[in-house]
Amino acid sequence: MNGFRTSDIVTDPKLLFGRNKEGQALNKLIINLLRGANLQLCGERRYGKTSTLKCLEKSLSQNYNQYIPVFLNFKNHPSIKGSANIFRFIISKCIQSLSIHKMIDDSEIFHNIELFPSTCWEDIYDRLSILKDNRVNSVFSEVVDFYSSHLGKTFILLIDEYEYLFKYSFDNPQAFFQIRSISELPPLIDKKQLQFVVAGSETWEKLGSNIGSPELNTLGAQIIFLPPLNRVDFDEMWDYLTKDMDTGIYEIKKSQSVYDLSGGIPFYSKLIGNELLNSSDIDYTVLLPHFEVGTNKFNEQELGLLKSILIGNSIESSSISQLLINRGYIKSKDGTFLINGSLYKKYLEDKFSNSQFVSGLQHSETIKELVSKIVNKIMVINKTAKSKVKKEVFIPTVDDQSLTIDLLTLCVDEEDMSRLTSALYKILIEKTIHRKKFDLLPTGFKLDHPSALIIDQARHHFGAHLTTVPTFNSKLSKEDLLIEMTGSVNEPEKNDFIVIQIRLLEIFNNYLNDLNKFIRANASW
């Protein structure tokens, strides 16, 4: 039996290796919550943020009866869009949580709407649909106020993938103020009404500057990082993962070498473990896309520090080195900084020396080039359109930089594909909408254009699919789309995602070329 399942989410705190002991992430989260703080759980992709939040939810439910934990992941509910719907959803999940934990028996009336206890959030959400948008925030405050004061408990909102909430769910980032303001109210009889934990791979301040909302920087939440596992915790995890495996695969049991290769990062070690089932030769290609995703996000200072460590320069401890340690890219031993994980070290050596670099980097360069072309082309189209018809085609918004990052980030799984297709959709469809009509794009370049249709359908098939904008008549099946992208109807495997990413970017780039030509050739449209 193969214990290296990378998609498993841990919900039992006992199995949350490296995060569940005193002084580790789960303990730190709880202590900070007890102190009334809001928190940010920050870790690279696949470092176990969702598992940690799930375990926190369970731990709070079982051992801390002063709290009502409410787990929220908006990425799993892409049809819920717009600030009012987001708050309808949060209200529904709050009441669902109260119902599941049998804290309420009776219905209550808020703004003339009777809300019944239910373990099915959809029922509550449906009832809230009759509530006018401008009242939803107010009802949210009332619900939190009512139940927290009547039950003497605090709601803990556990918001997973919070970047998605800001980029694709809220109407504007300021919508979060509602949650923040309630969480900052002085405690009532020693209990706060609401606190929150947001989890994501970007720090709050980085997200704030990416989405153009520097005012978000005053969140004041303590950041808890998910670092790699230490050796003891790693061994415990490894023993657990391999306990039911064939005794014949003895090599797999050698956790020391996997620890050294992976740097103690559980997800990497599972990928390596899987690879070891087939081959005893491991090189960094098994982790390449993940290394690329992380390393491509670094700024000059961070890259400079990695290079210095590689060539053996003496490095002073700083907040940047601390950040890289927290994120698991480097480690400190006896006052010296080292690259964490032998595979990552080899990857960096090749990347910086530019020698023998394998396909991942070539893909990365192709993607960079394509995204650069797309960004430039949009600027040119907007400039031309403004001079001719006094309006831009792609309405510039505060999250442009953030969307560009989403296009640039290498796709290695369905989750990435969902992010990419959401970003493409937002640029092509939502940013060209004026008063809910496609009136900024010329006829022939709306969903009647085959490329626009592909982008629309890619979002439909690879993740988020419901939207507030008009739907389309002509549809493309997933099989057709896959044939267009990969030449096969088979569901994409790990290496196919980058291929699809490049293909989608090429299609969008070609579309923009056509659009540019049209706009240059016509005086109006």
Added chain:
Amino acid sequence: MEELFIKSLKVGDSIQLVIKPGIEVTGNIKKLTNSYVIVSSLLQENNIKLESILSWRKLNFNKVDQKDEERPSGKEPKSRIKLVNNESDIEVETVVPPKIKESIDLDSKIHLDENIAVNKAKIISPSEKDYESVPWTEIGIPQESLFKGRVEIIDRLKKHYTSSISRKQTYILYGLTRTGKSTIIEYLSKDIEGQQIRIDGIPFKISPFIWNFGQAASHSKAEGMWTYLVEDCIIKKLYSLNAKKTIALDKTLDVIQKATTSGKYRFATFKRVISELKLDNIYPIIFIDEFTFFRTLHKGAQLDASFLSVIRELSMKGLVSFLFAGTYDIKDMISDPEIGITGQFANTIDYEVSQISVESAKDLINVWDGKLKFSEDALNYILQLSNRIPYFIQILCKNLGFYSLENGIENIEFDDVEIVVRLLIGQDEPPITSMINTLAEGVFLNNQHDPTESNEINALISTLSFLNKNNSKPEGMKITDIFELWDINKLTGINVLISQGLQRLKTKGIVKVGRENEYFIAVDLFRRWWFRRHNDIKLELNFLEGYTS
């Protein structure tokens, strides 16, 4: 609490580490050097994995680097020990006490054969309750016991808004974020609630309402925004006071009920409700927090300059008073022709919210009386690091509270503050299990550092930090020192830019000016933190490439 006592160490001594009840590790001191002591391990006898040390509750004594140039003379650290995992040995690191240090050559590896006095060490496991009991927190509205140093402004505002002559004028509280403006509003609101005033000889009750423009901006449509401003912030409170019989809504009730029944809120609804309150002898005061978001609301067309003109008119008619609170941007907004509110700010009184008095700052530091005592040196050091801004005092004291729990210390000395500062700025690595973390960028953003500011502002902060890099107590820098450094880096002919930048930093309270016109970064904790991130002055000044005239 389990304790480990290391009375003194010398070669051959054996020590015992009590990890937790029933699990003990013993070892002999193998050798002593000028910087560390190696203890041979007898772990195998106990069949304990050495690696598990990392997951034990720590001995959180941090090594203090002797080469540190930022340490002031005469402030040598006390001996500290730290356990680290070295695969086969336990190392106990200690900084050699000053009197021993004087007698050894630091460059040679002399093995000491004399005793090194080491403080009593404890292995401590602070409980969740212990951590919970640390009173300081920098987030949200502080409890009354932590609200220090704002009595004078609250009294002044109370007098202002109860005086029939002055209350028509709007107070503007401005200052960096997290300096306590919202807290002042919150406490003022509580204090002034229900106070009686007389208007034309008739008694009125004051009813304050708090608006948060940040929260208002979360509504992308005007109707949603007005629902928040009128229904959530005003009407709900009126209903609640009426139900408690604190006020009697007789004549106004009809207007309010009509508004809530229709459910359509707009500016006109606000005007109507506010104007009607006088019929029930209620005098409203609106406190607008996060006023700087007026810019966002203006951009989103939810509000325009006429809003301010109308509220000014209502205020002049004696129907309502206002107070605005926001960051320094309020001042920029006044002169921004695009927003068009210049004329509306004539009838205002400005008040800058910044540091608190020395006495109040000390009160805040000493708030955990009986649990944690601060020496005079430590206290003064915290005042220097925080610039007496409550937000930074809370950050420092909270982490010192954690440090005291994790190290079993009840008296905080200068060195303890320095150890914690080094962890907070990232100069030393916080132990992995400690609740002390390196301060994230967000702690300083929008109060000390504004990412939207121009490059020369950042370069000036870097310059002032760089020129002070060797100083624990910062020295003021003359403008000529800055000219000189920039000149060396081939940035010439931009002295005006430097002067303007310093002026801007001074206006925002990020830089303060000494008696001889020398410039300091006001919050010394920020100076230290900034330098750890921006210590390459050439690189910092490179951002100004092209500025040279």
